[in-house]
Amino acid sequence: MVEGDSRLHVNESDPKLVDLQSVAAEMQRLRGENIRLRCLLQEYGIQSPAVQSTTGIPVTTNALPSAHIPVLKAEQRIALFRSLFHGRDDVYAVRWENADGRYGYMPKADRDWKAYLRAKDEDRKKVDRQTRKFRPLTDEVVRGHLVGDHTLGIYPLLQDETRWFLAVDFDKKTWQKDAAAFLTVCCELNVPAALERSRSGNGGHVWIFFDRAIPATTARKLGCAVLTRAMESRHQLGLDSYDRFFPNQDTMPKGGLGNLIALPLQKLPRADGNSVFVDTEFRPYGDQWTFLASVKRIPVSAVEAVVLEAQRNGDLIGVRIASAEEEVQDPWTLPPTRKRADRPIPGPFPVQVQMVRANLLYIEKKDLPCAMLNRLLRLGAFQNPDFYKAQAMRLPTFNKPRVIACGEELADHIALPRGCLAEVIELLKSHRINPIVR
Numbered sequence: 001m002v003e004g005d006s007r008l009h010v011n012e013s014d015p016k017l018v019d020l021q022s023v024a025a026e027m028q029r030l031r032g033e034n035i036r037l038r039c040l041l042q043e044y045g046i047q048s049p050a051v052q053s054t055t056g057i058p059v060t061t062n063a064l065p066s067a068h069i070p071v072l073k074a075e076q077r078i079a080l081f082r083s084l085f086h087g088r089d090d091v092y093a094v095r096w097e098n099a100d101g102r103y104g105y106m107p108k109a110d111r112d113w114k115a116y117l118r119a120k121d122e123d124r125k126k127v128d129r130q131t132r133k134f135r136p137l138t139d140e141v142v143r144g145h146l147v148g149d150h151t152l153g154i155y156p157l158l159q160d161e162t163r164w165f166l167a168v169d170f171d172k173k174t175w176q177k178d179a180a181a182f183l184t185v186c187c188e189l190n191v192p193a194a195l196e197r198s199r200s201g202n203g204g205h206v207w208i209f210f211d212r213a214i215p216a217t218t219a220r221k222l223g224c225a226v227l228t229r230a231m232e233s234r235h236q237l238g239l240d241s242y243d244r245f246f247p248n249q250d251t252m253p254k255g256g257l258g259n260l261i262a263l264p265l266q267k268l269p270r271a272d273g274n275s276v277f278v279d280t281e282f283r284p285y286g287d288q289w290t291f292l293a294s295v296k297r298i299p300v301s302a303v304e305a306v307v308l309e310a311q312r313n314g315d316l317i318g319v320r321i322a323s324a325e326e327e328v329q330d331p332w333t334l335p336p337t338r339k340r341a342d343r344p345i346p347g348p349f350p351v352q353v354q355m356v357r358a359n360l361l362y363i364e365k366k367d368l369p370c371a372m373l374n375r376l377l378r379l380g381a382f383q384n385p386d387f388y389k390a391q392a393m394r395l396p397t398f399n400k401p402r403v404i405a406c407g408e409e410l411a412d413h414i415a416l417p418r419g420c421l422a423e424v425i426e427l428l429k430s431h432r433i434n435p436i437v438r
Helices: 015-043 074-084 113-118 121-131 139-147 175-188 216-233 239-243 288-294 300-313 370-379 385-392 418-430
Strands: 093-097 103-107 152-154 162-170 194-197 204-215 352-357 361-364 381-383 403-405 413-416 434-437
Touching: 074 139, 074 288, 113 121, 139 152, 162 175, 162 216, 175 204, 175 216, 204 216, 204 300, 216 239, 216 300, 216 370, 239 403, 352 418, 361 418, 370 381, 370 413, 370 418, 381 385, 413 418, 418 434
Parallel strands: 352 434
Antiparallel strands: 093 103, 093 152, 162 204, 194 204, 352 361, 361 413, 381 403
16 A cells, blocks of 8 residues: 555566566557558558467567566556546546436545635526635555556646646547548657557547656647648548647636546446557557557657657648738638648549538539548638637637538538538649539
């Protein structure tokens, strides 16, 4: 048992861990290749076979040699857990659930109930915020999460507006394909990432860990760069995915704590194979602590290099700017956030594309590659000025999407606002596609 908050630290200069990191890097490269090949099999409707060992027993493709993994004691596991899932230490939240199945998370605090009950109904929230005293996150609280006493949520955005990790939430029915596309790009960019199946089992979280706390805006730009590139090969990810980063804020809202994220490895969902880290076949690792010990943390220099390259190529978000500092009446008229012209999209392309101008502009999808569909959808999107104004003023950004998408994907068509016609024609002609407008 660990008392108080006497945190143990992992010695990164330990020869065993240095050797472990080199093995983890090779594992990451092979993981990327596995994901890329598996996505190709899915595209052609081919079921990927299970990997067989020499004994004919299926093996986990990402498993590390057990000889390289030191056996961790309970205290060391908690230290490792806290070193990875590192948020604010002065506050944490626990999950609640009522009889009708509704649930949420509430900061753990000591409250002045007398002052709360004396206050008028409309003033009670204000009184609660003024009188409550948050309980700090301790090793004992983390231990309770791991053994199933409660479900822990942390606040990743630190008070100096830095963070130790970035998490991306995938919760659509296609979450496995979406997460695989994101992880593929992570591997291409040498960004270490880990995939966790969510508590419900109907979604997943991709975690990217940093070797130190970095500015929240830099971390988010890294996520945007990976996501934008992933959408070149899988446009179905959707522009709403830019709102699925945790935390989603670059700045701390006044009087707020920022986004909360529930931590993995809680005992109860683990019994059902959920809230655990999984391999490229979406199978839980046999030893979760062995896997966590192998996770590599990306240095800030590597993060900045990826972000800088994405900025040069216009791959951060790649939709029209709506700056919080500019009073723009028509944000859709602003140029895209690109320093250079769009890169050509690799073909092959159809000779012509049929379009119908009705209540919307309907563009036939037949024979158009995914990257072209992605580019078309981005023509009908712009960055939400209300989001950036609220963030600049340190106001809550809840229910304010970062990107407003006016396009829609239908079974056989892309539907865009009719005002996009000229840009659509220009884009198609630049790739030698003849647009036929009816």
